[in-house]
Amino acid sequence: MILKSKAISAKFDIINDLRVIPILKTLKLHDNIYICALPEFNNLKGKSFYYYNNKIDLYNLKCSCEISKERYSQYKDYRDIRKTCAHIYKKLLSLKNEKRVELDNLTLLLLETQSKYGPEVLFRYSVKQKEVLFGVNEIANSSWINVYSQVKNEEGIFFRYSYNSSEKRWRSSLRPDNSTEIEEQLNSFNC
Numbered sequence: 001m002i003l004k005s006k007a008i009s010a011k012f013d014i015i016n017d018l019r020v021i022p023i024l025k026t027l028k029l030h031d032n033i034y035i036c037a038l039p040e041f042n043n044l045k046g047k048s049f050y051y052y053n054n055k056i057d058l059y060n061l062k063c064s065c066e067i068s069k070e071r072y073s074q075y076k077d078y079r080d081i082r083k084t085c086a087h088i089y090k091k092l093l094s095l096k097n098e099k100r101v102e103l104d105n106l107t108l109l110l111l112e113t114q115s116k117y118g119p120e121v122l123f124r125y126s127v128k129q130k131e132v133l134f135g136v137n138e139i140a141n142s143s144w145i146n147v148y149s150q151v152k153n154e155e156g157i158f159f160r161y162s163y164n165s166s167e168k169r170w171r172s173s174l175r176p177d178n179s180t181e182i183e184e185q186l187n188s189f190n191c
């Protein structure tokens with residue numbers, strides 16, 4: 001998939017208008033392409049953690065595994081979520097459960113996706129005045145688009161749905177709220 005690679009390597013502008021999702025700190029890459037920036041874990045500065053045999057520095061988002069080294073050199077900017085490997089995700093998840101770090105539900109979902117399927121860029125839309133993010137894997141040439149949409153009547157709680165743009169179907173028939181309008185966006189979506 002050709003994914004506007006020039007745009008991806010472009011310099012970031014930090015978006016200051018975060019009214020719609022105040023919990024998600026995003027960096028603008030292109031007209032409508034975003035990535036998630038992780039919060040700064042200041043309380044973890046100078047601390048090392050281990051996940052199996054991997055040494056992790058969560059303050060600097062570094063892990064001793066090969067994937068982390070590769071991604072760290074690729075994604076140099078700020079707190080780019082795409083730097084993270086599965087070990088960083090698992091460690092952050094356990095620290096979140098221990099209430100030692102604060103992470104919102106959407107950031108956790110994005111971390112989980114990233115750890116399972118690899119780096120993803122986000123396209124941001126508003127459907128019936130609700131924020132919807134489309135996630136496209138940067139590496140895999142896939143027809144599946146992740147759709148992060150808020151759960152009905154649960155403000156700020158997101159769920160990941162997946163839509164196959166060539167087969168025009170939802171994975172496991174799970175559809176988000178306002179799925180008709182979202183499908184219209186997805187079917188005109190061209191990355």
Ligand SMILES: [Zn+2]
Binds near residue numbers: 066067086087088
């Ligand atoms: Zn790792």
